[in-house]
Each structure stands twice: as structure tokens, then as C-alpha cells.
Amino acid sequence: MDAKPEGRGKGRRLRCDAEANRDRIIEAARRLYGSEGLSASMAAIARAAGVGIATLFRRFPVRSDLVAAVFADAMEANRDAAAAALEAPSAWDGFRGYVIAVCGLQAENRGFAEVLTMTSFGSAKELERHRQEAVDAFGVLIERAKDEGRLRKDFSPEDLPILLMANAGVLTAAGEAGPESSRRFVGQMLRAYAVDSAEELEPAPPSRRLLRGMIRQRRTGA
Amino acid sequence: MDAKPEGRGKGRRLRCDAEANRDRIIEAARRLYGSEGLSASMAAIARAAGVGIATLFRRFPVRSDLVAAVFADAMEANRDAAAAALEAPSAWDGFRGYVIAVCGLQAENRGFAEVLTMTSFGSAKELERHRQEAVDAFGVLIERAKDEGRLRKDFSPEDLPILLMANAGVLTAAGEAGPESSRRFVGQMLRAYAVDSAEELEPAPPSRRLLRGMIRQRRTGA
DNA sequence: CCGGAAATGGAGCGGCCTATCCGTTTCATT
DNA sequence: AATGAAACGGATAGGCCGCTCCATTTCCGG
Numbered sequence: 001m002d003a004k005p006e007g008r009g010k011g012r013r014l015r016c017d018a019e020a021n022r023d024r025i026i027e028a029a030r031r032l033y034g035s036e037g038l039s040a041s042m043a044a045i046a047r048a049a050g051v052g053i054a055t056l057f058r059r060f061p062v063r064s065d066l067v068a069a070v071f072a073d074a075m076e077a078n079r080d081a082a083a084a085a086l087e088a089p090s091a092w093d094g095f096r097g098y099v100i101a102v103c104g105l106q107a108e109n110r111g112f113a114e115v116l117t118m119t120s121f122g123s124a125k126e127l128e129r130h131r132q133e134a135v136d137a138f139g140v141l142i143e144r145a146k147d148e149g150r151l152r153k154d155f156s157p158e159d160l161p162i163l164l165m166a167n168a169g170v171l172t173a174a175g176e177a178g179p180e181s182s183r184r185f186v187g188q189m190l191r192a193y194a195v196d197s198a199e200e201l202e203p204a205p206p207s208r209r210l211l212r213g214m215i216r217q218r219r220t221g222a
Numbered sequence: 223m224d225a226k227p228e229g230r231g232k233g234r235r236l237r238c239d240a241e242a243n244r245d246r247i248i249e250a251a252r253r254l255y256g257s258e259g260l261s262a263s264m265a266a267i268a269r270a271a272g273v274g275i276a277t278l279f280r281r282f283p284v285r286s287d288l289v290a291a292v293f294a295d296a297m298e299a300n301r302d303a304a305a306a307a308l309e310a311p312s313a314w315d316g317f318r319g320y321v322i323a324v325c326g327l328q329a330e331n332r333g334f335a336e337v338l339t340m341t342s343f344g345s346a347k348e349l350e351r352h353r354q355e356a357v358d359a360f361g362v363l364i365e366r367a368k369d370e371g372r373l374r375k376d377f378s379p380e381d382l383p384i385l386l387m388a389n390a391g392v393l394t395a396a397g398e399a400g401p402e403s404s405r406r407f408v409g410q411m412l413r414a415y416a417v418d419s420a421e422e423l424e425p426a427p428p429s430r431r432l433l434r435g436m437i438r439q440r441r442t443g444a
Numbered sequence: 445c446c447g448g449a450a451a452t453g454g455a456g457c458g459g460c461c462t463a464t465c466c467g468t469t470t471c472a473t474t
Numbered sequence: 475a476a477t478g479a480a481a482c483g484g485a486t487a488g489g490c491c492g493c494t495c496c497a498t499t500t501c502c503g504g
């Protein structure tokens with residue numbers, strides 16, 4: 001009796017229509033978070049998913065549950081990028097490649113840019129585990145690249161979160177000019193980290209486009 | 223008849239009690255914008271100033287009017303810093319000093335950090351003029367420092383707004399660890415800009431403090 | 445000291461947000 | 475097909491926001 005395959009409290013299987021709705025919600029949230037950042041409202045997400053608000057809240061009682069579900073795969077991509085970097089021909093190549101990759105993930109998705117600059121995702125055990133795995137791999141890369149003599153000795157593991165915060169700032173403030181500005185910015189950071197600083201730079205966006213991007217950001221920011 | 227000393231439409235003198243209230247509003251707004259950023263609500267500012275909401279809106283019909291009034295002097299300080307940098311013993315010293323100064327202004331006031339990453343302050347002629355004067359002076363510094371052989375030839379004037387966006391990102395995302403993180407970050411950027419990269423670095427904040435700062439930022443950001 | 449212009453502040457409107465309640469519909473099992 | 479549990483979604487409560495209207499109070503020049 002009650003030998004249902006539940007185990008953990010939340011392990012109950014969803015009815016298949018509920019499962020479908022859950023997927024549509026996550027898909028819609030991925031779109032909205034990607035373009036507007038984490039400030040997208042629950043109501044807007046429900047509307048975009050074509051479900052009632054109650055359905056959204058029943059499935060994801062607190063906002064961070066939804067955020068964790070949406071960005072699980074992006075965080076896994078992050079972890080994979082770090083793991084791949086460990087296999088690069090040189091530690092510096094791996095270091096450089098990972099930095100470019102993770103900042104590129106931020107550029108592709110404004111919501112993920114914010115997620116990477118936040119801690120304390122209460123219940124999202126798996127998300128935090130993947131983040132930690134990436135951080136650990138990056139720590140190994142740091143040591144190897146220093147031993148190689150290509151990474152400055154005063155580079156600190158804390159410089160990664162600081163870089164991610166800075167890059168997120170560029171992306172949100174520059175609006176449509178964000179991606180290209182970010183690529184140039186990351187190139188400059190790599191120059192700062194490297195011992196020899198031979199990094200090539202993406203050209204700066206023309207001032208007009210940068211200014212236009214800064215205007216569009218107004219509404220969102222304030 | 224109607225020979226009052228008005229001239230421009232808005233030139234009418236305020237009654238002295240109104241003038242006093244205006245000052246109290248600006249003072250309160252300076253405090254709130256400084257600590258919470260530009261998202262501080264009009265109602266909160268009126269409350270902090272001890273005036274009615276109507277008084278605030280009568281004096282500053284749109285938000286940007288208030289923002290411009292509050293940050294007029296900070297923008298002037300920015301202009302002065304740029305002007306002072308032109309007098310430095312070497313162009314690179316001036317360049318470096320100005321970058322540190324303007325990023326320091328951002329660190330002291332979250333609202334000003336946002337103002338420096340926004341364009342289009344509709345009516346704030348004077349604010350925009352001071353901003354432009356700083357930009358112009360910085361442009362001269364760039365050329366001189368390149369001629370000196372200390373600043374990389376591929377540095378672009380657009381790198382200044384990008385730096386300000388990045389620094390604002392660090393400050394808002396790092397919370398209480400913002401100022402020290404920002405100082406380290408700015409040092410790294412100077413390494414990236416310089417030809418010889420001898421810039422000393424502020425030590426990285428201990429990871430615990432950085433993480434704590436990232437948590438506190440949650441509410442504000444989403 | 446007095447009268448009118450200037451200034452005040454709070455009630456109130458419409459909008460958007462999170463979150464919950466509850467009557468109705470849909471699914472899956474027998 | 476029947477039936478009970480699961481899922482649904484709209485209505486709604488409660489809060490904060492920007493902004494306006496208007497009855498009342500305060501200042502200042504004659």
C-alpha cells in the first residue's frame with residue numbers, strides 16, 4: 001500500500017498535461033529572462049507561456065525555483081566549458097578559452113549574466129554543484145597557468161566573480177551594443193591577467209551605437 | 223508692467239520657504255540615491271525630506287529633473303578631475319589619476335555610478351555640458367599619453383564609458399565588498415590600458431566577504 | 445495688518461506586481 | 475463509462491508605484 005515510487009517528498013510524477021505546461025513555462029521564462037533579465041514578472045511569464053498565473057505559482061512557489069530550473073542547462077554548459085578548458089593544449093589557452101566562454105554565455109542571456117553574479121540559490125542544489133565544479137576546475141587552471149609563466153602571479157580566484165560582475169554591467173548598460181562591447185572588454189581583461197599581454201582586441205563599437213544602447217537601457221534600469 | 227526679473231520661463235525666484243524645501247528634497251534624494259541607486263522611489267524621497275509628495279512633483283515634475291539637480295555637483299567634480307588631470311606631470315599620470323578618480327566617484331555614490339552610464343538627460347543642459355567637458359579633456363589626455371608611449375595605441379575613447387559600465391556592475395553586484403573590489407578591478411584595467419603594465423593591485427577581497435556582498439544585492443536587483 | 449498669490453500636503457486614481465482562493469475542467473485508473 | 479484526484483485559470487486581495495487635484499495654510503508687499 002502506498003508503495004508509489006515517490007521516495008523524496010517532491011518526487012511524485014507529474015500528470016502528463018502538467019508536465020507539458022511545466023515545459024512551456026520554462027521555455028517562456030527562458031525567453032523573457034534572456035531578453036529582459038531576471039526582472040521579468042511572473043505574470044508576464046505566465047502570459048507568454050499561455051497558462052494561468054496560479055499554474056505558474058503551483059509549479060514554482062518561489063521565484064528562485066523557476067530561475068534554477070531555467071538556468072540548469074546554462075550552468076551545466078558553464079561547467080562543461082571549464083572541464084573542456086582543462087584539456088586544452090596549454091593551461092593559458094584553457095584559461096583564456098574558459099574566460100571567453102563564460103562571458104559569452106553571459107552575453108547570450110541577460111538572465112544568466114545576473115545568475116552568475118548572485119549567490120544563495122536556496123534550494124537549487126544541482127545548480128550550485130555545477131557552479132562549484134566550474135569554480136574548482138578554474139582554480140586548477142589558475143595554478144597551471146601560473147606555473148606556465150603565462151598568468152600573473154597576483155591573479156586571484158576572486159577575480160573571476162569580479163570579472164563576471166563587470167561583464168554583466170557592460171552587457172546591461174550597453175544595451176544593443178552589449179555583445180561587441182563585452183568582447184572588447186574581455187579582451188582587455190585578458191591583457192590585464194596575462195604576463196605578456198599579446199591579446200588582440202575587438203574594435204570598439206562606434207560611439208553612436210554605444211550611446212543608443214545606453215539610452216534604451218533607461219527604462220529597465222530605473 | 224510685468225517687468226519682473228524673469229527672463230527665461232523658469233527664472234522666477236522661489237519664495238524662501240519653497241527654496242528651503244527644495245534644498246531639503248535635494249539633500250534627502252542625495253542620501254537615498256547614494257545608498258539605493260536611482261531606483262529610490264519619489265514617495266520615499268518626499269518622506270525622507272519631510273515634505274508632501276505634491277511638493278516634490280511641483281518642484282521636479284519629472285524624475286530626471288531631480289536626478290540632474292542632485293548630481294550637478296558630482297558631475298562638476300568629475301569635470302574638475304579631468305581638468306586637473308591635464309596638469310599632471312606626465313600624461314600617463316593624468317590619465318591614470320582621472321580613471322581612478324572617476325571610478326572612485328562611482329564607488330562613493332551608487333546613483334552617480336548609474337548616471338555616468340546613462341545618456342539622454344533631457345533638460346539637464348548644464349549636467350551634459352560638464353560631462354562633455356570631462357570627455358573632451360579625457361580625449362586630449364588619451365592622445366598625449368599615446369604620444370608619450372605609455373598608453374596602448376588601440377585604446378579608444380569609447381573604452382571610458384565601457385569601463386564605467388563595468389565598474390558600476392562591480393559596485394552594484396558586490397554590495398558591501400564593492401569599493402575594495404572596484405579598486406582592484408580598476409587597477410587591472412589600468413594594466414590592460416598601459417604599455418608596460420606596472421600597475422600595483424589592491425588585494426582581492428576575501429571570498430567570504432565578496433559572497434556576502436553578492437547576497438545582499440539580491441533584493442535590489444530583482 | 446491685511447489680502448491675494450504662492451506654496452503646501454494628503455487623499456485618490458490607475459497601473460503593475462506578488463501571491464492566494466476556489467469553482468471548474470481534465471486526466472487516468474478501474 | 476464512471477469517479478476521484480490532479481490540474482487548471484480567473485478573480486481577487488494587498489502592496490507599492492508615479493502622478494494629479496484641491497481645500498487649506500503660509501508668506502510677503504502694500
